Amino acid sequence: MPIQQLPDHLVNQIAAGEVIERPSSVVKELVENSVDAGATDIRVDIEQGGVKRITVTDNGCGIPADQLTLALTRHATSKISSLDDLQYVASMGFRGEALPSIASVAMLTLTSRAEGADQAFEVHAKHGNLSDIRPAALAAGTRIDVADLFFNVPARRKFMKTERTEFQQIDQMLKRTALAFPHIAVSLRHNGKVSWQLPAANTQSLVQQRLKKLLGDVFVDNAEQISVDTNGLKIEGWLAQPAFSRSQADMQYFFVNGRAVRDKVIQHAVKRAYADVLYHDRHPAFVLSLGIDPAEVDVNVHPAKAEVRFRRSSDVHQFIYGSVHRAVAEFKPGGADVSSPGFMRSTVEQPSSPMQERFDTPPGNHGEQTGSTASSWGRPPLSSQLDLRQVNEAMPALYGGMPSAPLADAPSVATDPEDIARSAPQSHPLGYAVAQLHGVFVLAQNEQGMVIVDMHAAHERITYERLKSQWSEARVISQPLLMPELIHVAESEANAVEQFDQWSPLGFEVDRSGLSSVKVRAVPAVLAKGSIEGLLRDVIADIVELDASDRVEQRIDELLSTMACHGSVRANRKLGIDEMNQLLRDMEHTERSSQCNHGRPTWVQLSMHQLDGLFNRGK
Amino acid sequence: MKLSIAKNDLLRPLNRVIGAVERRNTLPVLGTVLFQLNQGLLELTTTDTEIELKDSVQVDADFDFEWTLPARKLFDILRSLPDDSTVNISLAETKATVQAGRAKFTLSMLSAADFPKTDSVGASTRFDIVQEDLKRLFSRVDFSMAQQDVRYYLNGLLLEIEGDVLAAVSTDGHRLSYAKHQLPAMVAEAKQVIIPNKGVRELIRLMDDPATSAQISLSDQHIQMRSGSLCFTSKLIDGKFPDYRRVMPLDNDRIGTVDRNALLAALNRVQILSNEKFNGVRLQFAGDQLSVQANNPEQEQAEDAVELNYSGEALEIGFNIRYIIDVLKVIQSETVEFKLGDSNASVLVLPPGVDDVKFVVMPIRL
Ligand SMILES: Nc1ncnc2c1ncn2[C@@H]1O[C@H](COP(=O)(O)OP(=O)(O)O)[C@@H](O)[C@H]1O
Ligand SMILES: [Mg+2]
Numbered sequence: 001m002p003i004q005q006l007p008d009h010l011v012n013q014i015a016a017g018e019v020i021e022r023p024s025s026v027v028k029e030l031v032e033n034s035v036d037a038g039a040t041d042i043r044v045d046i047e048q049g050g051v052k053r054i055t056v057t058d059n060g061c062g063i064p065a066d067q068l069t070l071a072l073t074r075h076a077t078s079k080i081s082s083l084d085d086l087q088y089v090a091s092m093g094f095r096g097e098a099l100p101s102i103a104s105v106a107m108l109t110l111t112s113r114a115e116g117a118d119q120a121f122e123v124h125a126k127h128g129n130l131s132d133i134r135p136a137a138l139a140a141g142t143r144i145d146v147a148d149l150f151f152n153v154p155a156r157r158k159f160m161k162t163e164r165t166e167f168q169q170i171d172q173m174l175k176r177t178a179l180a181f182p183h184i185a186v187s188l189r190h191n192g193k194v195s196w197q198l199p200a201a202n203t204q205s206l207v208q209q210r211l212k213k214l215l216g217d218v219f220v221d222n223a224e225q226i227s228v229d230t231n232g233l234k235i236e237g238w239l240a241q242p243a244f245s246r247s248q249a250d251m252q253y254f255f256v257n258g259r260a261v262r263d264k265v266i267q268h269a270v271k272r273a274y275a276d277v278l279y280h281d282r283h284p285a286f287v288l289s290l291g292i293d294p295a296e297v298d299v300n301v302h303p304a305k306a307e308v309r310f311r312r313s314s315d316v317h318q319f320i321y322g323s324v325h326r327a328v329a330e331f332k333p334g335g336a337d338v339s340s341p342g343f344m345r346s347t348v349e350q351p352s353s354p355m356q357e358r359f360d361t362p363p364g365n366h367g368e369q370t371g372s373t374a375s376s377w378g379r380p381p382l383s384s385q386l387d388l389r390q391v392n393e394a395m396p397a398l399y400g401g402m403p404s405a406p407l408a409d410a411p412s413v414a415t416d417p418e419d420i421a422r423s424a425p426q427s428h429p430l431g432y433a434v435a436q437l438h439g440v441f442v443l444a445q446n447e448q449g450m451v452i453v454d455m456h457a458a459h460e461r462i463t464y465e466r467l468k469s470q471w472s473e474a475r476v477i478s479q480p481l482l483m484p485e486l487i488h489v490a491e492s493e494a495n496a497v498e499q500f501d502q503w504s505p506l507g508f509e510v511d512r513s514g515l516s517s518v519k520v521r522a523v524p525a526v527l528a529k530g531s532i533e534g535l536l537r538d539v540i541a542d543i544v545e546l547d548a549s550d551r552v553e554q555r556i557d558e559l560l561s562t563m564a565c566h567g568s569v570r571a572n573r574k575l576g577i578d579e580m581n582q583l584l585r586d587m588e589h590t591e592r593s594s595q596c597n598h599g600r601p602t603w604v605q606l607s608m609h610q611l612d613g614l615f616n617r618g619k
Numbered sequence: 620m621k622l623s624i625a626k627n628d629l630l631r632p633l634n635r636v637i638g639a640v641e642r643r644n645t646l647p648v649l650g651t652v653l654f655q656l657n658q659g660l661l662e663l664t665t666t667d668t669e670i671e672l673k674d675s676v677q678v679d680a681d682f683d684f685e686w687t688l689p690a691r692k693l694f695d696i697l698r699s700l701p702d703d704s705t706v707n708i709s710l711a712e713t714k715a716t717v718q719a720g721r722a723k724f725t726l727s728m729l730s731a732a733d734f735p736k737t738d739s740v741g742a743s744t745r746f747d748i749v750q751e752d753l754k755r756l757f758s759r760v761d762f763s764m765a766q767q768d769v770r771y772y773l774n775g776l777l778l779e780i781e782g783d784v785l786a787a788v789s790t791d792g793h794r795l796s797y798a799k800h801q802l803p804a805m806v807a808e809a810k811q812v813i814i815p816n817k818g819v820r821e822l823i824r825l826m827d828d829p830a831t832s833a834q835i836s837l838s839d840q841h842i843q844m845r846s847g848s849l850c851f852t853s854k855l856i857d858g859k860f861p862d863y864r865r866v867m868p869l870d871n872d873r874i875g876t877v878d879r880n881a882l883l884a885a886l887n888r889v890q891i892l893s894n895e896k897f898n899g900v901r902l903q904f905a906g907d908q909l910s911v912q913a914n915n916p917e918q919e920q921a922e923d924a925v926e927l928n929y930s931g932e933a934l935e936i937g938f939n940i941r942y943i944i945d946v947l948k949v950i951q952s953e954t955v956e957f958k959l960g961d962s963n964a965s966v967l968v969l970p971p972g973v974d975d976v977k978f979v980v981m982p983i984r985l
Contacts, residue, residue, distance in 0.1 A: 470916035477899065478984045479939070481792050482965060483861050485770075525897040525939070525983050528793065533769055559896065 008074060008128065013104045013153070020101050022160065023050025023149060024169035029102065030144050031177055032092035034058035035258070039141060040200055041185040042177075048191065049163035050170055051149055059141040062114035065121040068133055071110065072125055074100040092259060092305070099144075104128050105156070106149045112142040127152070171195065175214050176260045179253055179287055182207050211238065211287070215251065218244065219285060224331060226288070228323040233316070234291035235323050241331055242277040242595050244285055251285035256297060258289070261308050265546055266290070269317045272550055273324035276557070277331075277592050279599040290320070314547040321550075329591035430588055430603065433580030439572035442580045449607040455583065456571055457596035462586045464564035464597050471560060478507045480522040487533055489540060491516045496544045506539065506552045524552055526559065561597045622656070622680050626704040626719065630697045632663050632674035633690075635849060638821045639665040639672045640690040651687035653734045656680055664734070665690055670818050671737045672825075673850040685731035686710055693717070696724055737852050740843045742836030744780060744810045750833050750846060752800050754826035756787050759976055760796035761819050762945050764789040772858030775815040778842070780806050788863045794942050795866050795979040796949075812837055813860055818853030825851060866979055868965050871958040873931025875904045876971060879955045882909065883947040885923035889913040890940050892921035899985050900940035904959065905933035913940065936962040937985030943968070946978045 020026055027044060034042045037060025047053035063071055067078075077096030102108055103125035113120035120138035124131040150156040160166060167190055178186045178198055187197035198214075201207040212220045223238040240251070254266050266288075274284040298309040310316045430453070431446025442453040489497070498512040507524030518540075523532045535555055542549035569575070575583070587593040587602070596602050636652065644650045653664040662675040696717060700706070704719040710728070717724040757776065765773035768791065777788040783806065786799040814822070822844060826833070833846035844851040886900065893900055893913035903910040909927040914920040936959065947955065952970035959966050962982060969977040 467916070470918075477897065479793060479897070480963065480981050480984070482790060482795055482866055482979060482981045483792060485792070522984070525899070528897065 013101075019097055020105060022169065023054060023166045024173045026050065026054050026102055026106075026146055026149065027056065027170050028173050028177075029098035030054070030056040030146075031174065033098065033144075034060050034142070035177070035181060035184065036092050037061045037142065039184060043187045043189070044170070044174055045189045046167060046170060046191070049160075049166035051157075051160055051163070051166065052147065054146040054149070055143065057141065057143040062117070062120075062140065062142050063110075063112040064114040064117065065119075065133060068110060068112065068121055068123045069130055072099050072103050072108070072123065072130060102146055105153050106151065107147045109145040109147075110142070111136045111138050111145070113138045113140055115140075176253060178210065179214055180255045180258045180260060180289065182210055215285075215287070219251065223285075223287075224327060226323065226327045228319075228327075229291075230319070232293050232296075233319045235288060235320060236291070237288035238286060239288075239324060239327055240285035242274065242282075242284070242328070242599060243601055245274075245278050245282035245599075246285055247282065249283040252283070253287040255289040256299075256308050257291060257294060259299065259305060259308070262306060263308060265310065265313045265317050266320055268546060269320040270324050272554075273321050273328055275554070276597070277328060277595040277599055282599060286324075288320075288324075290316070292316070317546055317548050331592070331594060428585070428588065430584040433577050433584060436575050436580065439574065442575070442583060444580070444584055446605075448605060449609070449611055451584075451603055451605055453583065453587070453603040454596070454600075455573075455575065455580075456568055457600060458583060458587050458593065458602040460564050460568040461593050461596050461602060462583075462590045463568050464561055465590050465592065467560040467564055467567075468557065471556065476505055476507050477525040478504070478509065478522045479525040479528040480509065481520065484519040484521045485533070486513060486517055486519055487536060488517050489537070493540045493544055494518055497540060500543050500547070502548070506549070508536070508539070508552075510536070524556070526556055527552070564597060620682055620684055620710045622661075622678060622708045622710075624661075624676070624678050624706050624708070626697055626700050626706050627702060628676050628678075629706055630694075632676050632848070633694055633697065635674045635825060636663050636665045636672035637690060637694050638824060639667050639670045641667050642691070648687065648729050648733045648735070650689060650691065651729055651734070652690040652693065653685070653687050653731060655685050655731075657683050666735055666737070667817075668735055669815060669854050670821060671850075671852040672821070673852075675848045684710065686715065687729045687731050687734060688715055688726050692726060737841075740836060740838050740841040740852060742838045742841075742843065744806060744808050744837040745834065746780065746785070746802055746804070746806050747832050747834050748785070748800070748802065749829070750826040750831050751829035753833060753835075753844075754823055754829075756785065756798050756800045757819055757823050759798040759949050760787045760789045761823065762789075762949065763791055763794050763796045763978075764816055764819065765791040766816065768792070772813055772856055772860055775813045775856045776819045777811060777813055777860040777863070778837075779809075779811045780837075781809045782806070788860070790861065790863070790866070793939070793981050794946075795863060796946075796976075797863060797867075797978070798976045800975070810837055811860065812842060813856035813858060814842055814853060815856050818842070818851075821853075822851060825849060866965070867977070868958070868960060868967055868979065871960040871964065871967055873904070873929070873934060873959040875909060875927050875929040875931070875957045875959065876954050877909050877925050877927050877957070879947055879950060879953060881925045882911075882955070883944065885911050885925050886940055886944050886947070889921035889923050890944070892919045893940050897983065898940040899937055899983060900943070901935060901937050901985055902943075903933070903935045904929050904931065904957070931959065934959055934962060936966070937983045938966075938980060939983055942980050946980065949978075950976070 019029065023046075027046075027050065031042055031044065034056060037058060039058035039060035041059045043055075043057045045053070045055040045057075075096040099108070099110070108125045109122055110125075111120055111122035120136045121133050122136035122138075123133050150160070171188065174186060174188050178184075182201040185198060185200040188195040196213070198210050199206065201210045208220060211223075219240060220238075222241045222244040224241070225237075226239050227236045228234070237253075249267070252267070252270070254261060254263065256263070270284060270286060270288070278284060292310075296311050298311065299305055301307055301309050429446060430451050431444045433442055433444045435443045436455070437443055437452075440455060442455050442458075444451040444453065494512050494514070494516050497510055497518045503510055507522070507527075508520065509522035511519050511521065513519040520532065520536060523536075527535065535551060539549045539551045542551060594602055633652065640650060640652070649667055651665075655662045655664070656678070659677060659680060660675055661678045661680075662673060664671065664673045666672070697706070700719045700722070707716075707718045709716045709718075713728055715726050715728050717726060760776060764776055768774055770792070773790060773792065775789075777786075779786040779788065780802075783802040783804060784799055785802050786797065788795065788797050790796070825844075825846075828846070831846055833844050836843045836845075840855055840857075842853050842855060889900060889911050890898065890913065892915050894915050899913065901910075901912045903912070904927060906929065907927055908924050909929070910922065910924040912920065912922045946968050950968075950970050952973075954971055956969055956971045957966055958969070963984070965979050965981050967977055967979055
């Protein structure tokens with residue numbers, strides 16, 4: 001066959017193969033166009049899972065009549081005009097591929113009324129042939145109608161899943177968009193029925209409502225707002241309390257300049273930031289949006305734009321890790337909602353899918369709201385007062401099985417704790433110790449009711465945090481080796497070792513010593529006893545992947561954690577009231593003190609309300 | 620079959636061979652001691668398959684037989700008996716009865732045929748050395764052997780014969796110890812072998828008869844030591860020990876001399892406030908004083924100083940305090956010499972005026 005130029009129609013179909021995989025990819029492209037057009041209202045109408053028909057209507061800027069045809073032409077875009085522009089893509093679309101690609105695999109009707117125009121126009125595309133432009137009826141914005149998707153690509157049609165599955169994909173995708181752009185009203189209809197609709201969220205409470213609708217009440221009730229802005233990097237969003245962790249990494253939403261992305265660097269940074277407060281196999285839940293200079297991020301690495309590449313990925317890693325780590329550290333007693341036992345049980349093992357609307361938990365009481373931050377996601381920072389959740393339905397069920405017989409050991413009682421508690425200043429949210437129970441728990445009384453503290457777990461965390469801050473200097477002390485150790489690695493790893501210039505802060509001294517080997521000349525003194533090769537290999541793997549590594553720190557933290565465990569009060573140590581109060585005060589002042597070193601909670605609150613509930617009082 | 624023997628006559632050889640028996644065993648027979656009675660000579664053997672220990676005692680018996688007994692239990696039983704007891708052992712199919720006075724113990728026996736035997740050691744290199752000398756040589760360097768290092772060849776002691784010099788070397792990668800001993804005669808073949816940790820410790824323990832001579836035989840796989848009735852055999856570590864000569868610093872020309880006991884006492888004091896994980900200590904050599912200083916993560920600090928004979932430029936250098944204490948404990952002389960380079964270079968520590976023992980210690984960067 002002689003070489004020949006492919007007809008446009010075929011080129012578009014090939015491109016469609018990359019960009020348009022299934023109905024949800026059509027919706028994604030269309031909705032992104034609406035966002036780029038400045039729409040504040042986007043309506044998506046689906047028929048038969050999108051295979052039959054997809055209609056997206058927006059109130060954006062519209063397309064002038066004389067450009068309608070152009071919009072459907074390959075590589076025609078109003079968003080970038082030169083390679084220089086490509087470096088600074090701030091819009092969602094930029095490839096000018098979506099509309100022509102869709103038009104090549106479906107019947108497409110584009111109707112639009114440009115801002116200021118007194119009439120709307122439309123154009124049809126079928127088999128890649130465009131109709132003439134005709135006047136049409138549309139009050140404002142743009143409507144794109146896509147029918148019979150893949151009618152001419154039988155191979156694709158075969159790969160379509162059930163109507164339900166395809167619709168779920170669309171649903172998830174659109175909800176992500178709704179999460180990323182709270183100020184845009186979004187609605188979804190399926191086969192003529194409203195599936196959900198969210199008003200534009202321009203106030204704190206509307207944003208909160210939207211989050212609840214998308215992620216569930218429990219998430220919102222147990223998430224803390226984060227907003228950090230430094231040196232051109234800005235991170236905003238919501239971080240769930242460690243107790244609200246998940247067994248899957250299924251409630252993690254990350255947006256870069258509004259674009260939902262998967263990114264290893266980000267995922268790793270957040271996971272590490274939580275590492276200290278979560279069980280090994282638990283995953284944090286979060287919604288985070290990174291704002292970054294578009295020049296610093298390459299969005300043109302994936303046809304469906306689902307991945308990005310940061311130009312300075314180690315800076316981004318550090319920024320996200322640092323911000324989230326600090327925020328997590330500040331989750332402490334008096335910070336956010338209390339993780340009552342009912343909450344623990346009903347949410348932690350929750351099997352339901354994350355993006356499912358849940359209306360089964362009564363809304364939490366978020367305490368008084370103080371001044372608001374100027375963020376689109378802004379929820380006012382939580383007051384420093386203990387904030388109690390409403391009685392949880394799970395409570396009676398949970399406590400129904402409690403033994404009714406009196407306890408074997410009567411707890412030792414402090415002198416008139418009532419008076420003490422009544423005069424308790426606000427700064428002591430964990431209240432005052434009343435008694436020690438079976439040598440394991442400290443019972444305290446605060447304004448809201450009763451606080452139960454796992455004495456060993458709490459003390460272990462306090463000791464651990466103290467050790468960590470004491471050890472911050474000692475971390476980098478380095479033990480040079482008498483005989484350098486030769487380690488064989490992959491060539492790419494040897495390259496990375498050579499380029500990496502942060503060895504000495506890690507306590508290591510490592511040089512390349514051949515095409516595929518490195519020489520270790522010094523190791524971190526604290527870790528010098530064990531075998532260092534395994535650690536170094538992990539560090540190198542991190543560096544190749546992320547251009548940064550926190551393995552050394554992690555290993556030292558493990559060591560300190562073991563030390564902390566040995567250095568903490570054990571069960572059955574009898575504590576005096578003063579000692580117990582000191583423990584409560586220390587907890588209030590210690591970062592991450594709501595979880596022990598292994599991620600278990602160290603204390604729970606039972607409110608008077610909850611206690612009343614146990615006795616059917618006031619019902 | 621019956622056997623009668625004085626308690627101590629049996630305990631003595633058992634005590635010598637018990638070291639090879641591990642407390643926990645996956646193979647039950649490794650927890651036993653093999654008895655082989657042949658023309659009145661009772662030979663006891665234990666093994667962990669790496670090390671084999673044998674000792675023997677003359678007994679009054681008119682039969683030849685082989686059997687096993689649980690080693691630790693028998694050892695504990697014998698030790699619990701009064702010193703002047705006579706022990707009567709009677710052997711049946713699967714049980715042995717041990718009787719002394721009115722005490723009676725019935726022990727189970729495993730088949731002697733299952734007891735692992737070591738292949739004979741086809742030694743190519745032999746020499747004699749008195750126990751005292753061998754013990755001193757090993758115990759000067761054994762403290763710096765690596766333990767369970769992935770570099771398996773460091774988990775032992777290098778024994779080197781060259782001409783009439785017998786040298787022992789060990790290193791854990793942070794420090795190295797070297798000691799040598801002059802043999803009375805030349806050994807024909809030069810040889811280097813690595814003896815595993817446990818073998819070294821057992822050999823040191825077994826050398827309890829200072830003036831007695833021991834015969835050492837080395838093959839490529841084994842080292843064997845015979846002395847009197849005792850026979851120790853250990854497998855060797857098959858690996859290449861690092862070239863210790865290249866590790867010895869040659870041009871450290873700042874030399875400081877201190878009283879060994881005074882420095883040891885000072886280090887023991889400041890160690891109380893050193894970081895428990897890497898035990899950092901700062902040594903400052905300046906003029907006529909060696910100051911030592913340590914602090915811990917709680918910011919507590921300890922200082923002490925000893926008299927110093929030093930002419931070099933002042934130098935501050937950090938160490939793992941354990942490494943220096945270990946060396947000072949092993950050296951016997953009244954004073955010790957530090958040969959220093961700069962604060963990042965390895966240091967040579969040795970008794971002044973002799974070259975039969977030296978220690979190289981790597982500093983840490985405090
Ligand atoms: N909903 C819309 N509102 C206004 N303009 C639109 C809309 N959809 C598409 N367009 C115009 O059509 C062009 C082509 O769209 P598309 O093929 O998706 O490419 P891209 O988004 O990569 O520029 C866009 O650049 C834009 O000018
Ligand atoms: Mg687009």
